[in-house]
Amino acid sequence: MKESVCFSLFVFLILHSLQCILPCSFQVDTDVIIHWFQLTAGDFCTHSYDDNQDQLEHQHQSFRNRTSLFKDQISTGNASLQLTGVKVQDEGTYQCCTSTMTENDNSFINVKVDGMKNTNYNKKPLINSSIHQK
Numbered sequence: 001m002k003e004s005v006c007f008s009l010f011v012f013l014i015l016h017s018l019q020c021i022l023p024c025s026f027q028v029d030t031d032v033i034i035h036w037f038q039l040t041a042g043d044f045c046t047h048s049y050d051d052n053q054d055q056l057e058h059q060h061q062s063f064r065n066r067t068s069l070f071k072d073q074i075s076t077g078n079a080s081l082q083l084t085g086v087k088v089q090d091e092g093t094y095q096c097c098t099s100t101m102t103e104n105d106n107s108f109i110n111v112k113v114d115g116m117k118n119t120n121y122n123k124k125p126l127i128n129s130s131i132h133q134k
């Protein structure tokens, strides 16, 4: 399983907008549909994309205004999700479901938010989103 470690400085800078990228890619083809779910909290719909646009009517309220895809890179098979305002509640396993004309795919990403370790808030980078392939 891939893992994104997102260091959050929420303890020190509550209003600081922290972000995290959850990686996901797919085989390029037409009719792209992307669904992101947070499984740990109860299969919450985190973000959906269909018909060449975001479809956020079923998005869980805890992710409102905090998610975005890299629109200009969807055509290259990049379905990575950017999450801003990262908080401890965002921890857990996420599922990235992609579907195209020819292929359906699923991947799982484990997100860890760490606001305690990084006590030196002048240190860069503030956000650690290294990915581990288990």
Ligand SMILES: *[C@@H]1O[C@H](CO)[C@@H](O)[C@H](O)[C@H]1NC(C)=O
Pocket (backbone or CB within 6 Å): 021, 023, 024, 025, 070, 073, 077, 078, 079, 080
């Ligand atoms: C997707 O695009 C973002 C923004 O450019 C980049 O950070 C990320 O590494 C890309 N992910 C993949 C899987 O290509």
Ligand SMILES: *[C@@H]1O[C@H](CO)[C@@H](O)[C@H](O)[C@H]1NC(C)=O
Pocket (backbone or CB within 6 Å): 064, 065
């Ligand atoms: C999300 O953004 C819209 C437009 O900027 C705003 O009207 C709305 O109040 C925001 N919702 C939340 C939950 O922050």
Ligand SMILES: *[C@@H]1O[C@H](CO)[C@@H](O)[C@H](O)[C@H]1NC(C)=O
Pocket (backbone or CB within 6 Å): 005, 124, 125, 128, 129, 130
């Ligand atoms: C990022 O996280 C990885 C894995 O936990 C760790 O090995 C690395 O040292 C971290 N990098 C920084 C800048 O904290």
